[in-house]
Amino acid sequence: MINLAKRDIEHTLGKFIVTAMGVGMLLGIVLIMIGVYRGMMVDAEILLDDISADLWIVQEDTLGPFAESSRVHEDLKDIIYVTEGIDKSEAMTFQNIQLPHRDKPVRVVAVGYDIYGSINPINPKRLIAGRELKNDHYEIVVTDKTGFNLDEKIKLGRNLYTVVGITHSTVSNGGDPLVYISLKDAQDLQFSYSNKEIQNNEARGIKNSEAFMVNVIVARLKSGYDVDEVAQEIKKWQHKSVYTAVQQKTILTKNLIEKSAKQIGLFTAILVIVSTIIIALIIYTMTLEKMKEISIMKLMGLPNSLIISMIVKETLLLGVFAFIFGNIFSHLVYDKFPKRIVLEIPDAWGLFGVVIIASILASFVGVKKVISADPASAIGG
Amino acid sequence: MSKQSAIKVQNLVKNFGKDESLIKVIENASFEIQKGELVALIAPSGAGKTTLLMMIGCVQEPTSGEIWLGEEKVYDNGWSAKDTRKIRREKIGFIFQAHYLIPFLNIIENVTLLPQTNGVSEKAAKQKAMELLEYLEIADKAYSMSSQLSGGQNQRVAIARALANNPEIILADEPTAALDAQRSISVIKMLKKIAREQNVAIITVTHDDRILPYFDKIMKIENRGIVFHELGEDKIL
Numbered sequence: 001m002i003n004l005a006k007r008d009i010e011h012t013l014g015k016f017i018v019t020a021m022g023v024g025m026l027l028g029i030v031l032i033m034i035g036v037y038r039g040m041m042v043d044a045e046i047l048l049d050d051i052s053a054d055l056w057i058v059q060e061d062t063l064g065p066f067a068e069s070s071r072v073h074e075d076l077k078d079i080i081y082v083t084e085g086i087d088k089s090e091a092m093t094f095q096n097i098q099l100p101h102r103d104k105p106v107r108v109v110a111v112g113y114d115i116y117g118s119i120n121p122i123n124p125k126r127l128i129a130g131r132e133l134k135n136d137h138y139e140i141v142v143t144d145k146t147g148f149n150l151d152e153k154i155k156l157g158r159n160l161y162t163v164v165g166i167t168h169s170t171v172s173n174g175g176d177p178l179v180y181i182s183l184k185d186a187q188d189l190q191f192s193y194s195n196k197e198i199q200n201n202e203a204r205g206i207k208n209s210e211a212f213m214v215n216v217i218v219a220r221l222k223s224g225y226d227v228d229e230v231a232q233e234i235k236k237w238q239h240k241s242v243y244t245a246v247q248q249k250t251i252l253t254k255n256l257i258e259k260s261a262k263q264i265g266l267f268t269a270i271l272v273i274v275s276t277i278i279i280a281l282i283i284y285t286m287t288l289e290k291m292k293e294i295s296i297m298k299l300m301g302l303p304n305s306l307i308i309s310m311i312v313k314e315t316l317l318l319g320v321f322a323f324i325f326g327n328i329f330s331h332l333v334y335d336k337f338p339k340r341i342v343l344e345i346p347d348a349w350g351l352f353g354v355v356i357i358a359s360i361l362a363s364f365v366g367v368k369k370v371i372s373a374d375p376a377s378a379i380g381g
Numbered sequence: 382m383s384k385q386s387a388i389k390v391q392n393l394v395k396n397f398g399k400d401e402s403l404i405k406v407i408e409n410a411s412f413e414i415q416k417g418e419l420v421a422l423i424a425p426s427g428a429g430k431t432t433l434l435m436m437i438g439c440v441q442e443p444t445s446g447e448i449w450l451g452e453e454k455v456y457d458n459g460w461s462a463k464d465t466r467k468i469r470r471e472k473i474g475f476i477f478q479a480h481y482l483i484p485f486l487n488i489i490e491n492v493t494l495l496p497q498t499n500g501v502s503e504k505a506a507k508q509k510a511m512e513l514l515e516y517l518e519i520a521d522k523a524y525s526m527s528s529q530l531s532g533g534q535n536q537r538v539a540i541a542r543a544l545a546n547n548p549e550i551i552l553a554d555e556p557t558a559a560l561d562a563q564r565s566i567s568v569i570k571m572l573k574k575i576a577r578e579q580n581v582a583i584i585t586v587t588h589d590d591r592i593l594p595y596f597d598k599i600m601k602i603e604n605r606g607i608v609f610h611e612l613g614e615d616k617i618l
Binding site for chain 1: 470483486490495497
């Protein structure tokens with residue numbers, strides 16, 4: 001039996017391909033939107049995974065250090081260290097700063113850590129050039145996306161920092177590139193005041209002891225200890241909020257990303273609906289263009305099923321080709337976006353399923369038109 | 382019913398509307414056309430030519446009456462088969478004012494589409510199509526698209542398509558409307574040859590007086606009934 005859909009598409013191949021490419025670009029944007037969400041999830045977990053802490057001890061009643069601000073004393077790390085079950089504990093700071101760059105400032109998140117400590121937030125696998133921090137002051141490790149080169153000098157606060165190492169693919173949960181500085185430099189940047197400010201504070205009776213504050217104490221457990229029990233113990237005696245790695249991940253992914261995810265999800269849904277409407281309109285137009293032929297076919301006695309099958313096959317093929325073009329498009333452009341886009345095969349297959357359902361729904365408008373076509377209209381007069 | 386009868390109509394009635402808005406288009410029309418005959422259907426515009434053609438073609442349902450196609454009674458105050466399209470694709474061929482070939486199919490596919498839908502194998506349908514295309518002297522264009530053919534060539538393909546399902550009758554709706562006198566006569570001569578050689582009845586709606594002498598019979602709708610005129614009579618025009 002003649003494949004009417006194939007013949008029709010072959011007859012208007014150029015138009016079909018251009019149409020599929022147009023719809024494909026829309027589907028490509030859908031894939032990229034999903035990729036943005038996946039990227040946010042990955043970004044949110046990078047720092048957590050690199051630090052690889054079992055416990056996050058932060059200011060009481062806060063969701064710190066990422067979702068809410070948190071301040072704890074640096075020496076808390078020593079108290080935590082002697083808690084039963086704790087193997088390692090270190091103090092860390094996280095702060096948003098803006099680095100002056102050649103053409104425009106770069107917004108980054110600076111991670112401050114004790115360079116002699118037992119927990120290093122720099123994952124050696126991600127270090128692509130240079131080295132880690134070795135000196136207490138004025139050294140910085142940057143992410144490649146910041147655009148800085150090794151040995152480049154960066155003015156940070158009142159001091160010049162030298163780039164000693166470059167990491168790849170290290171970003172904060174917000175997608176900003178990470179830079180690493182020593183804890184002492186970070187505390188200076190975050191908590192030290194100018195002399196005038198200190199005098200002013202002292203005149204008001206405020207003591208300037210914040211230079212020994214940090215944002216979080218991270219800890220790793222000895223093997224054989226239950227993380228929840230140790231967390232409970234610290235919470236009970238130290239009056240701090242304590243989060244396990246899983247809880248911290250949840251805070252980041254659910255609390256921080258949930259709204260963005262909903263927004264992206266809504267955009268994605270709207271784009272899918274728009275794509276469906278566009279496919280439906282294209283199929284409707286394609287069917288309208290063939291109404292005379294459809295009337296003739298019905299008059300000649302061709303069954304509806306044959307004509308409907310042609311319309312449905314054409315719609316599905318349009319969907320499939322658009323999906324292929326969408327994938328090609330998204331893979332061509334995804335790395336041009338400033339934030340991380342993660343394109344995953346299961347997402348693509350999920351979209352494929354949606355496209356097939358959308359195509360079937362879209363074909364209904366063409367099918368309705370076919371059913372309503374009057375064979376008598378083929379006879380003039 | 383004669384063995385050679387291609388179509389027989391008895392007491393055919395077609396009304397539109399009802400009560401005060403009732404319009405009677407065809408009233409108790411009865412006629413019979415034999416296989417091999419070429420018949421012209423004439424009438425002023427609005428007299429019911431297309432309505433009659435669509436009723437014979439099982440496209441529009443009559444109000445009442447009986448219709449035989451060949452030996453099968455297809456209408457007896459109701460269609461004999463639920464699927465009138467099946468009757469059309471098995472017993473009737475259609476030719477239109479324009480060729481109306483399916484533009485995305487090549488010539489041979491246009492001719493084989495209907496037989497294949499009827500269950501004829503692709504090979505057998507192609508063989509029959511080639512025979513018809515050769516018969517209509519257009520076989521060399523079998524694998525061309527209709528857009529590559531002239532109007533006259535396309536009209537011959539349309540005739541081949543109408544013959545492809547071995548119909549009892551061919552209904553032609555003004556097939557010469559777009560042609561000049563010479564070509565119109567040529568097409569009608571061809572239809573007459575086909576009617577004779579393929580043993581099929583052809584009913585042709587026409588407004589073209591110049592081609593009427595070439596028909597076997599002239600069927601005219603007069604006062605909502607059918608009147609046959611033999612050729613040569615003055616009153617036919």
